[in-house]
Amino acid sequence: MSLPDGTEVDLGPLGRARVVRLLGQGGQGFVHEVRLPHGEALALKWYRPESASAEQFHEMQRLVELGSPHQRFLWPISMARVAGEPSFGYVMRLRDRRYLELSFLLANTDRDGTPLAVSFDAIISICRQLASSFLRLHARGLCYRDISFGNVFFDPATGDVLICDNDNVGVDDGTSRVLGTPFFMAPEVVRDLTFQTLPSTDTDRHSLAVLLFYALFLGHPFEGDRTDDGLRDAAWLLEHFGTDPVFCLHPDRDDNRPSQVVQDYWAIYPRFLQDLFVQAFVAGVDRPGQRVTEGQWMKAMDRLRDGMVRCRCGTTGFWDPAEPRRTCRACGRSLHPDLVLQVGRRTLAVSALATLRSDHLSPGADESVVVGRVRPHPQVEGRWGLQNLSGRAWEATYAAGQRVRLEPDRTMELVDGVRVGVGSSVVTAARTQAA
Template sequence: MSLPDGAEVDLGPLGRARVVRLLGQGGQGFVHEVVLGSGEALALKWYRPQSASAGQFHEMQRLVELGSPHPRFLWPIAMARVEGQPSFGYVMRLRDPRYLELSYLLADTDREGRPLSVSFDATIGICRQLASSFLRLHARGMCYRDISFGNVFFDPRTGDVLICDNDNVGVDDGTSRVLGTPLFMAPEVVRDLSLQTLPGTDTDRHSLAVLLFYTLFLGHPFEGARTGGGLRDEGWMLEHFGTEPVFCLHPDREDNRPSSVVQQYWDLYPRFLQDLFVQAFVAGAERPGRRVTEGQWIKAVDRLRDGMVRCRGCATTCFWDVAEPQRVCRACGRPLQPAYLLQVGRRTVAVNPLATLRTDHLASGVDESSVVGRVRAHPQAEGRWGLHNVSARPWEATYAEGQRVRLEPDRTMEIVDGVRVGVDGAVVTAVRTGAV
């Protein structure tokens, strides 16, 4: 049963806390808000007696000792006991109410039923933070085992992510007692009726790919015309998600084509992103070793953001790519190729009003990326562009003729062919494409 308001909880090294209110409950237990003597509020997950096994206590204690791989995980901070109670729990940071469960993205409404307005930039941010977070988790030899809508929350305005229910996490040693959530489980787990195939890093990568597909295309990768009929029972689940899963956008099969919404979003994105999802759900469906890694997803969504452009004809947000220079606007058909590109190492940024220069352009392995420069259109002269320094440091620009200019913070320089800008140890070079 849940703890009464006012109950005192022993948090070990954190001291004692008092139960303030019940926040919610689930199959395993209850979530309360508790307050420390210092006034700091935390969330307490208190297990039901049938879930409060010695094995569960040992696993949670191990997570507390290992520590969080990143603040995006609402990680167990300390174990919790109550005098006279046979059960136990753990405390974690409270989730800010601005974060919504990821399923709200598909519903396109908030908790009160009001329409959501999630930008493409925020959507890409969700994908990047998810991939980066699970990369950090896997790099520590751990796996999540139950990646799904219910465990991921996002800020609709910024795309910032929080990952909850981290008592699913375990060391990737093949001893999992968690199989996952239907529709997100890897095919090899679904089809093993003996329950001997257990989640690990490879199955996490399938679940992550499903979550990213939902986020970008608003549908499930294995649902389409082929799965539309029949009763959604265990047999349906076993066939379509275990023994015979068919990617709805399979390049060689047309018997499971998706809804019009999924198809429209598929056509919106460049070929390199499509190819990655084909790898994830065709080769990766049968061969776990072929699944797309977190690092591959990070590079892909960075490339996607670098090619995000605003159509010069109708202002629709679209995606251009250097490998597909002839891409046109999805709304009016106008060519999308920008007049200039910014090249930073192997990265190519399309110059347009949506373009930014970020810290992940300047150095590899950047997780918490921030904007250091913004592209600005000339207010009077169409076709002229500027790069605005929004960082705290000056930049040095060298023009093709050899002239050097110091660009102070909050100042703008014109983008012209061949100019090279030194930004925090990296060199940004402007290249004219010939497009008008």
């Protein structure tokens, strides 16, 4: 049973709180809002008696003691008890209502049925933050075990991510009691009818790749012409997602092509990203060691955003130095930029969508914070400026030797050869040759 409003809950070192209202329920238990005496609100997950085993208590206590890998995880903060009740629970931060379950991205509506307007930049942020978050989790020797739509929430405006239901998390030691969610489980888990193959970091990487494919292409990597036939029963699931999964965009097989929507989105993105998904769902489908790592996904998302440009017709496209002849899907014009910014090994296409970020300045950085933004000249097409959005002044040197100091919130013109010192990094503008 759920806890009545007003019930006093013992949160150990956090003190005592009272139940304010029921927020929801699931198979394992109930989620309540509780308030501490000073007014802070938290979410309480309270287990049903049949789920409140001693093993579950010790696993949750261990997660509390380990602490959260990152603030994106709605991590257990403290265990919770109620006098006279045989069950238990734990508290975590409340999830802000602006965050939607990731399945809303596919439906393209919010909770009220209002159409969403999620930008490519926000989708890239979703993917990068997911990869970064699970990298942090795996670096602690933990695995999530149940990566799926229901456990990931996103802010449609920014792409910021929250990862919920962290009582799925456990040590990557092959002792999991959670197998995962159908359609997201790794093939080796699906096809093992003895249930001896258990979730791990390797199976998390498959589930993460499925989630990223959904976010970018709006479909499942194994669903297509082959899976359209037959009853969607246990035998269908076993064959198409366990014993004989076929990537819907397999480079050497065309018997499982996906919907036109998935194929259209596939064509939007550069070859390097397509190659990663081929690696994930062809080479990596039966060889877990060849699955794409979280760090590889992060680098790919950085490269993808570096090549994001706005065509003169207003359509967002993706240019890449390895494919300089890429064209706009709407009007056919070349997406080749006139200028690029070189930051270390990174090449950032200059366009109205270009931003200079912390991950340019510190390769592999977990956070991706905008520190500068490219601005088009308000009257002259083809002239660009760089606005300093950081809190420190930058020193710029033009090719002729002229030096300027770019104060925060000020903008300087970008021309061929100008070098801008941003912290310990140097950003160089270079004119490109037409594709």
